[in-house]
Amino acid sequence: MRRHDLDPLFRRIGWYADIGDNEYAALASIKGRREEYNFGEDLVSRGDQTTESFVIVEGWAARYITLSDGRMQVLNFMLPGDMFDLQTTFSTGADHSVVALTRAVAFHIPQRAVLSLFSGGTRAGAALWWCALQEEAMLREQIVRNGRRTARERIAHLLLELHRRALIVGEGDGDTFRLPVSQATIADALGLSFVHVSRTLSGLQKSRCIERKSKVLTITDHLLLRDIAGFTEDYLHLDARAPKLRFDTAVPAE
Amino acid sequence: MRRHDLDPLFRRIGWYADIGDNEYAALASIKGRREEYNFGEDLVSRGDQTTESFVIVEGWAARYITLSDGRMQVLNFMLPGDMFDLQTTFSTGADHSVVALTRAVAFHIPQRAVLSLFSGGTRAGAALWWCALQEEAMLREQIVRNGRRTARERIAHLLLELHRRALIVGEGDGDTFRLPVSQATIADALGLSFVHVSRTLSGLQKSRCIERKSKVLTITDHLLLRDIAGFTEDYLHLDARAPKLRFDTAVPAE
DNA sequence: CGAGACGTTGACCTCCTTCAAGAGAAGTGG
DNA sequence: CCACTTCTCTTGAAGGAGGTCAACGTCTCG
Numbered sequence: 288m289r290r291h292d293l294d295p296l297f298r299r300i301g302w303y304a305d306i307g308d309n310e311y312a313a314l315a316s317i318k319g320r321r322e323e324y325n326f327g328e329d330l331v332s333r334g335d336q337t338t339e340s341f342v343i344v345e346g347w348a349a350r351y352i353t354l355s356d357g358r359m360q361v362l363n364f365m366l367p368g369d370m371f372d373l374q375t376t377f378s379t380g381a382d383h384s385v386v387a388l389t390r391a392v393a394f395h396i397p398q399r400a401v402l403s404l405f406s407g408g409t410r411a412g413a414a415l416w417w418c419a420l421q422e423e424a425m426l427r428e429q430i431v432r433n434g435r436r437t438a439r440e441r442i443a444h445l446l447l448e449l450h451r452r453a454l455i456v457g458e459g460d461g462d463t464f465r466l467p468v469s470q471a472t473i474a475d476a477l478g479l480s481f482v483h484v485s486r487t488l489s490g491l492q493k494s495r496c497i498e499r500k501s502k503v504l505t506i507t508d509h510l511l512l513r514d515i516a517g518f519t520e521d522y523l524h525l526d527a528r529a530p531k532l533r534f535d536t537a538v539p540a541e
Numbered sequence: 542m543r544r545h546d547l548d549p550l551f552r553r554i555g556w557y558a559d560i561g562d563n564e565y566a567a568l569a570s571i572k573g574r575r576e577e578y579n580f581g582e583d584l585v586s587r588g589d590q591t592t593e594s595f596v597i598v599e600g601w602a603a604r605y606i607t608l609s610d611g612r613m614q615v616l617n618f619m620l621p622g623d624m625f626d627l628q629t630t631f632s633t634g635a636d637h638s639v640v641a642l643t644r645a646v647a648f649h650i651p652q653r654a655v656l657s658l659f660s661g662g663t664r665a666g667a668a669l670w671w672c673a674l675q676e677e678a679m680l681r682e683q684i685v686r687n688g689r690r691t692a693r694e695r696i697a698h699l700l701l702e703l704h705r706r707a708l709i710v711g712e713g714d715g716d717t718f719r720l721p722v723s724q725a726t727i728a729d730a731l732g733l734s735f736v737h738v739s740r741t742l743s744g745l746q747k748s749r750c751i752e753r754k755s756k757v758l759t760i761t762d763h764l765l766l767r768d769i770a771g772f773t774e775d776y777l778h779l780d781a782r783a784p785k786l787r788f789d790t791a792v793p794a795e
Numbered sequence: 796c797g798a799g800a801c802g803t804t805g806a807c808c809t810c811c812t813t814c815a816a817g818a819g820a821a822g823t824g825g
Numbered sequence: 826c827c828a829c830t831t832c833t834c835t836t837g838a839a840g841g842a843g844g845t846c847a848a849c850g851t852c853t854c855g
Contacts (some may be wrong), residue, residue, distance in 0.1 A: 350681075352681070352685050354685070354689060354690075354771060355771060356771075358689040358690075359689070360684060360685040360688045360689045362681050362684050362685070374670060374673055374674050374677070375674075380775075382678055382681070382775055382776045382778075383681060402662075405659070405660065406659065406660025406661075406662070407660075408656075408660070416628060419628055420628050420629070423628070423677055423680065424636055426677065426680045426681065426684065427604075427606070427616050427636070427637060427680065429684055430614060430616050430680065430683055430684055430687065431606050431608070431614040431616070433684065433687055433688050433732065434614045434687050434731070434732030435608060435612040435613070435614045435732060436608075436612075437842075437843095438842075438843070469800085469801065469802090470801075470802065471801080471802095477688075478687065478688030478689060479843075479844090480843070480844055480845075481801090481802085482802095482803085482804090482843090482844075482845080482846095483842085483843055483844070484802095485801095485802060485803060485804085486803085486804085486843090487843095488802095489803080489804095501852080501853095517608060517609060517610075521634070521636055522636045524636070691810080691811095692810075692811070723832085723833065723834090724833075724834070725832095725833080725834095733811075733812090734811070734812050734813075735833090735834085736811090736812070736813080736814095736834095736835085736836090737810085737811055737812070739833095739834060739835060739836085740811095740835085740836085742834095743835080743836095755820080796855105797854105797855095798853100798854095798855090799852105799853095799854095799855105800851100800852085800853080800854100801850100801851080801852070801853090802849105802850080802851070802852085803848100803849080803850070803851090804847105804848090804849085804850095805846105805847090805848090805849105806845105806846090806847090807844100807845085807846085808843105808844080808845080808846100809842105809843090809844075809845095810841105810842095810843085810844085811840105811841090811842085811843095812839100812840080812841075812842085813838105813839085813840080813841090814837105814838090814839085814840100815836105815837085815838090816835105816836090816837090817834105817835085817836090818833100818834080818835075818836100819832105819833080819834070819835090820831100820832080820833070820834085821830100821831085821832075821833090822829100822830085822831080822832090823828100823829080823830080823831100824827105824828090824829085824830100825826100825827090825828085825829100
């Protein structure tokens with residue numbers, strides 16, 4: 288199959304589900320309108336009456352909410368291949384915003400296309416359901432991570448999640464991947480101060496779990512990092528239908 | 542319309558959406574199997590291969606995750622009228638558990654019923670979509686609450702949410718409602734220690750926002766409590782289609 | 796090459812946790 | 826109905842994880 292605008296999406300879905308040409312075609316058909324965004328630009332702003340869903344195909348984005356006094360919380364990160372706002376159908380205005388963390392490209396999918404695919408009962412529709420389920424599972428994990436883990440655990444856990452997700456869509460190479468996110472943004476995702484994120488990252492580096500060079504992160508000791516994080520990847524639901532691949536390092540004790 | 546097993550659900554959906562007899566009938570038709578649970582009993586256990594959805598019609602429940610070292614995080618609370626696990630279709634095992642916080646009654650809805658209603662394009666199907674959307678919005682709010690608010694703000698915020706939700710399904714009376722939840726459970730929901738929950742609740746009482754008597758909570762100063770919490774109820778999406786009622790106390794400044 | 800964003804490090808402080816002990820509630824059995 | 830256990834809540838004291846403030850270093854990009 289030749290190169291396609293939605294390749295990151297196909298790659299992601301293809302990672303764990305066997306989906307044939309028909310399904311690719313069905314997914315491709317909902318593509319919708321292409322938009323480019325600069326670093327810092329909002330894809331969705333709080334209050335928007337949008338009735339569209341999105342697929343990110345290039346760059347990273349983040350969903351966030353700002354409190355009235357300026358405190359900010361990042362809800363989750365979005366990588367190429369991620370679809371979101373799939374169930375925006377009856378929204379009465381977005382209760383949060385989505386911002387581009389890098390230059391990014393997204394397709395805006397009209398509501399009808401999503402709905403008809405959802406209800407079609409096809410495998411492509413199932414893929415959509417699965418995207419929604421996966422997104423919700425990551426929100427839940429975000430709650431646990433921030434609620435019951437220490438700063439060190441949180442950061443280790445987030446790095447492992449992002450590494451895993453980056454690999455799936457073909458970003459990064461083995462243990463190394465580009466993490467185009469400032470420490471302040473990590474802090475806003477994990478409910479920490481950026482000062483403490485800096486200290487904790489340095490701590491992980493001193494423990495020889497990770498190495499950082501500019502925005503490129505290398506996980507130098509997977510087992511140790513997983514052990515620190517208490518990371519298990521079941522919440523990512525990577526085996527939706529037909530498990531095709533398993534991660535190649537050992538899983539932690541637990 | 543006569544009294545029905547699913548009344549709390551109807552009451553909740555009827556709160557903000559005009560739904561006629563046809564839609565009630567459609568919703569009623571998916572009822573499924575009735576089950577009773579004792580305090581502390583799991584409705585769903587981590588790892589279950591369930592392919593059912595649920596409606597709670599009596600009692601309270603909570604979705605939670607326990608880490609391997611025993612730390613526990615409550616993800617959200619479920620009140621009568623709440624439906625959940627609507628998108629469990631492609632799940633490969635629950636990544637969390639659901640426990641009854643009181644004696645509780647729930648209906649187990651078979652997957653097909655949910656799917657066909659979802660895709661039917663009816664107003665009853667829309668109600669289901671809306672339930673899923675609302676549940677996700679509450680998860681997001683939980684992230685913000687725990688990530689970027691102080692203990693005092695968190696507790697105030699949670700109390701306001703639970704009060705609001707209890708009112709909607711006809712539990713509680715004006716400013717008073719039954720909060721059948723131990724302080725340890727509140728702590729597990731808010732990422733705090735139960736000791737600090739106790740202190741903070743006492744603090745709110747000293748500030749004359751609330752009064753507690755056994756498990757009954759009275760909000761004695763709504764405006765102050767909302768001010769402390771920074772509470773706005775937009776995330777509850779109470780105006781899904783046809784706004785029917787607005788809260789009768791003033792909304793906070795911002 | 797300069798400016799502004801981002802990252803680092805130190806000192807100090809505070810919010811929350813942990814530990815501990817005791818007081819109420821609430822369920823259980825005689 | 827009362828003793829008994831057990832869970833839940835309260836309060837105090839001490840310690841720690843992480844926040845805030847501030848200054849300086851470093852990257853990146855126009």
